[in-house]
Amino acid sequence: MSSTITVRHGDATAELNAGATAIQALKALEAVRGQIVAARVDGQPWDLDREVPDDAEVEAIAADTEEGRAILRHSTAHVMAQAVTDLFPDAKWAIGPPIEDGFYYDFDVERPFTPEDLEKIEARMVELLREKQRFVREEVARDDALTEFADQPYKTQIIELVGDGTIASTVDAPDAPDVTDGEVTFTVYRNVRVGRDGTDSVAWSDLCRGPHVPSTDRIPAFKLLRTAGAYWRGREDQPMLQRIYGTAWESRKALAKHLEMLEEARKRDHRKLGRELELVHFPDELGPGLSIFLPNGAIVRKQMEDWIRDETLKRGYLPVYTPHIAKEDLWRISGHLENYGELMYPGMELEDAGNAAYRLKPMNCPFHILAFTSRTRSYRELPIRISELGTVYRYERSGVVNGMLRARGFTQDDSHIFCRPDQVVDEVAGCVEFARDLYRAFGLGEPSRVAISTRPEKSIAGHDEQWEAAERALIEAVEQTGMDYEIDPGEGAFYGPKIDIHARDAIGREWQLTTVQVDFNLPERFDITYVGDDGAKHRPYMVHRALFGSIERFFSVMVESFNGAFPTWLAPVQATVVPVAAEFDGYADEVAAALRSQHLRVEVDHSDDTLGAKIRRAQTSKVPYALVVGGSERDARTVAVRPYRGDQRKDVPLDDFVAEVAEEVRERRVALEA
Numbered sequence: 001m002s003s004t005i006t007v008r009h010g011d012a013t014a015e016l017n018a019g020a021t022a023i024q025a026l027k028a029l030e031a032v033r034g035q036i037v038a039a040r041v042d043g044q045p046w047d048l049d050r051e052v053p054d055d056a057e058v059e060a061i062a063a064d065t066e067e068g069r070a071i072l073r074h075s076t077a078h079v080m081a082q083a084v085t086d087l088f089p090d091a092k093w094a095i096g097p098p099i100e101d102g103f104y105y106d107f108d109v110e111r112p113f114t115p116e117d118l119e120k121i122e123a124r125m126v127e128l129l130r131e132k133q134r135f136v137r138e139e140v141a142r143d144d145a146l147t148e149f150a151d152q153p154y155k156t157q158i159i160e161l162v163g164d165g166t167i168a169s170t171v172d173a174p175d176a177p178d179v180t181d182g183e184v185t186f187t188v189y190r191n192v193r194v195g196r197d198g199t200d201s202v203a204w205s206d207l208c209r210g211p212h213v214p215s216t217d218r219i220p221a222f223k224l225l226r227t228a229g230a231y232w233r234g235r236e237d238q239p240m241l242q243r244i245y246g247t248a249w250e251s252r253k254a255l256a257k258h259l260e261m262l263e264e265a266r267k268r269d270h271r272k273l274g275r276e277l278e279l280v281h282f283p284d285e286l287g288p289g290l291s292i293f294l295p296n297g298a299i300v301r302k303q304m305e306d307w308i309r310d311e312t313l314k315r316g317y318l319p320v321y322t323p324h325i326a327k328e329d330l331w332r333i334s335g336h337l338e339n340y341g342e343l344m345y346p347g348m349e350l351e352d353a354g355n356a357a358y359r360l361k362p363m364n365c366p367f368h369i370l371a372f373t374s375r376t377r378s379y380r381e382l383p384i385r386i387s388e389l390g391t392v393y394r395y396e397r398s399g400v401v402n403g404m405l406r407a408r409g410f411t412q413d414d415s416h417i418f419c420r421p422d423q424v425v426d427e428v429a430g431c432v433e434f435a436r437d438l439y440r441a442f443g444l445g446e447p448s449r450v451a452i453s454t455r456p457e458k459s460i461a462g463h464d465e466q467w468e469a470a471e472r473a474l475i476e477a478v479e480q481t482g483m484d485y486e487i488d489p490g491e492g493a494f495y496g497p498k499i500d501i502h503a504r505d506a507i508g509r510e511w512q513l514t515t516v517q518v519d520f521n522l523p524e525r526f527d528i529t530y531v532g533d534d535g536a537k538h539r540p541y542m543v544h545r546a547l548f549g550s551i552e553r554f555f556s557v558m559v560e561s562f563n564g565a566f567p568t569w570l571a572p573v574q575a576t577v578v579p580v581a582a583e584f585d586g587y588a589d590e591v592a593a594a595l596r597s598q599h600l601r602v603e604v605d606h607s608d609d610t611l612g613a614k615i616r617r618a619q620t621s622k623v624p625y626a627l628v629v630g631g632s633e634r635d636a637r638t639v640a641v642r643p644y645r646g647d648q649r650k651d652v653p654l655d656d657f658v659a660e661v662a663e664e665v666r667e668r669r670v671a672l673e674a
Helices: 022-028 066-087 115-130 142-148 153-163 252-268 270-276 295-314 328-334 365-372 421-441 464-481 521-525 551-561 582-596 611-620 631-636 654-666
Strands: 004-009 012-017 036-041 044-046 056-062 102-108 134-141 178-180 183-194 200-207 221-231 240-249 317-319 325-327 357-360 384-393 409-419 449-453 486-488 498-504 510-519 541-546 575-579 602-604 625-629 638-643 649-653
Touching: 004 022, 012 022, 022 036, 022 056, 036 066, 056 066, 066 102, 066 115, 066 183, 066 200, 066 240, 102 153, 115 221, 134 142, 142 153, 142 183, 153 200, 221 252, 240 252, 252 270, 252 551, 270 551, 295 317, 295 384, 295 409, 295 421, 295 551, 325 328, 328 357, 328 365, 328 521, 365 384, 365 409, 365 521, 409 421, 409 551, 421 464, 421 498, 421 510, 421 541, 449 464, 464 498, 464 510, 510 521, 510 551, 521 541, 575 582, 575 611, 582 602, 582 625, 582 631, 582 654, 611 625, 625 631, 631 638, 631 649, 638 654, 649 654
Parallel strands: 004 056, 317 384, 449 486, 575 602, 575 625
Antiparallel strands: 004 012, 036 044, 036 056, 102 240, 134 183, 178 183, 183 200, 221 240, 325 357, 384 409, 409 541, 449 498, 498 510, 510 541, 625 638, 638 649
16 A cells, blocks of 8 residues: 555645545645635545545635535534533434524424523533534444444434435435445544543534534534424424524624524514515414415515516416316326325315325426327427416425415416427526516516536436436526526436526525426326427427416515515505595595506505504505695695605605606516615
8 A cells, every 4th residue: 555645636736645634635735725614525525634535636615605604504513412412311312404504403302492491502512612522433333323322213213214225315314324345334423522631532422424623613603593393304293303493604703694684584574574564364274384365465466476477478478277186197197196295185085086086286287288288289389388377285394384485385387388309498598587587577686596406316207318418408598598507416306407596685595486497207207299390299398487486485585575665566555645634635535546547556544643653654564655645735736755765755746746656666666675
C-alpha cells in the first residue's frame, strides 16, 4: 500500500500521507474559505475528520450554504436528542432530520413536552455545546447495532426495515447498509466527551447517515421553537410521538434575522388573517385540511379563477369539466391505486354499481385522457391543450395538514397537453412563460428558482432514450425562456422528469408553486394514440402543468405575502364610502353608485359609529380606498381619499377618482410592498 495519496480540487492537486482527513486535504489544496462544516469527496458529503481515499476530488461545504446548513441543523438535532435523554432518561428517540430552515426530533415520552421543558432542554444543549463533544463516525455490524440499541424500539425497527430493504436510507436513518464478506453494516455517530484527564467517553450515540460538524462547539446559533404530536412513520396506526422543532444557523445574526421573519410570518398566517378579514373558515365540523371560502375570500378566488380561465383560452387551451368520482378501475389503470393508494380515500360501494367501487379523485389526469380519447385524433390537431379547475381529494396525514397550504380537498388549475415529440420543447417553454406571467400578475415578481428534476432511482416508466430526450427537452425549453435553472438530480416523478418553479414572497420565504411534468406512464397505461402523417398510430407525449399549484395554496401565499392587503383589482371590497354624518348618507350612496357603474366593489358605512371609528374599520379591513364625504364634498361633487397605501388627498373630483380606480383595476396594478 502506498504511504501517500493524491487529492484534487479543480486544477489544484496535493500529495498527503495516507490516512489524511478531509480537513487536511482541504488545507493542503488551499480550499478552505470562511466557516466550513463538512467536505464533499468525489461528490459525496464527508466528515472533516474522516479519511479520504487516493485520487479523490475534495471540496469544502460552507456553513452558509443550504447543504452546509442542513448538516449544521442535523448535528443540532443530535445535540437536542442527547439533551432530552439526559433530562428524560426513559425517553425513546425515533428520527431527527434537517428540514427547510430547521430540524426536528421525535420522542416517545410519558407526557407531552411543555414550554418549560423546552427551556430546560435548550439550557442543557448550551452546556453540551460548551463541552466541545466530538461527533465520531463508526461502522457497526447489524447484529451489534441491534444489541446496542436493544432498548430503543424505533432504532431497532429502522435497522430491521432498512436492513431488509423495506424502507430506504435517509439522513435520519443509517446509510444504506454495506455488505462486506456477507456482513451487513450500519453507520453510527457517537457524541464523544473528553474528560479532564484526557480520556474519551461516549456520551450518546445514534444511527445516522451523516455527515456532522466536527464537534458540538461548531454549532454557532440555535433555537428551539415548538412541539407537536406526530405519528411514527407518518401513519395513524402507529404510536403518537412528541416532536420538537428547532432551527440552527451559521451565525447569531442569521438566527436573529430568521426569528424576526418567523414572528412576521406568525402575524401574516393565512389562518389568522383569514379569520380576521373574513376570508376563509376552518370549522371543526369539516375536519382537518378542509375549508370554506367566505364571501370576501370567494371574491378574491373568483378573480384568480377568472384570470386563469381568460389566459388559458387566449393561449389555445380547451376547457373541460369532469366528475369528482370515478370507478375504481380507472384508478387501477392509471396506477394511482398502486402508487398513491395511501393518499386516496376509501372506495364507495354504490347500490346501482354492481361490484364496482367508486373513488374520489386524487388527480385530474385520467379524466383529461378520457377527454382526449373521446374520438380519433390526427397529428394535425396536436398539440391539444386540455384545462380545468378541478377539485381533487387526498388523504394527507393529519400531522402534515397545514391550513390551505397542505389541504385534503383543493382545486388545481390543471392542464394536460398532448403533443408530438417535436412539440415538447415549445409546449414546455410556453408553460414556463405562462407561470412567469402569472407570478408577475399576482405580485410575486420573477420566479426565484427554476429546478429541473431528473430521473429518480425508482422510475417505472419509459426507457433510457425517452428519459434522456425528455430531460434535454426540459433544459432546452427553460433555456429558450432565458431563465436560469438548477438541476435536482434524481428528484423527478416516477413517470418522467419535471420542472418546479418557485416564488419568493414579501418577507423572503420561498414557495414551490408551479409544476410542469413530462409523462411517459399514462399514455402507455391508457394506450392513447394519434394518427400520424404516415397513417400509422403514434404515442403522444403528455405534459402536465399546474401554474397556481392549487388555488387554495396560492391564495394562502398571496394572503401572507400581501399581509391581507390585496391590490385593488383583487381586494374583496375596493372602496368604502364613509359619510361624516347621517345627513350625507344620500351623497355617499351616490358615490357608491358611480363606482359600481364601473363594476367596482363598494360598501357604504351607514353605521352610527364616530367618523374615527369608521375610518379605523376601513383600515383594519385593509380596504384599498376609504372615501370620506361631508358637506363640502357633496356640494363640490368630490371625495376625500384615504388610501390604505399612499398619501391622503382632498377635493378629488368624483368622476376623476372613478376613472382612476377603474383604470387601476383594468390594468391589474400590483403594489409589491405589503
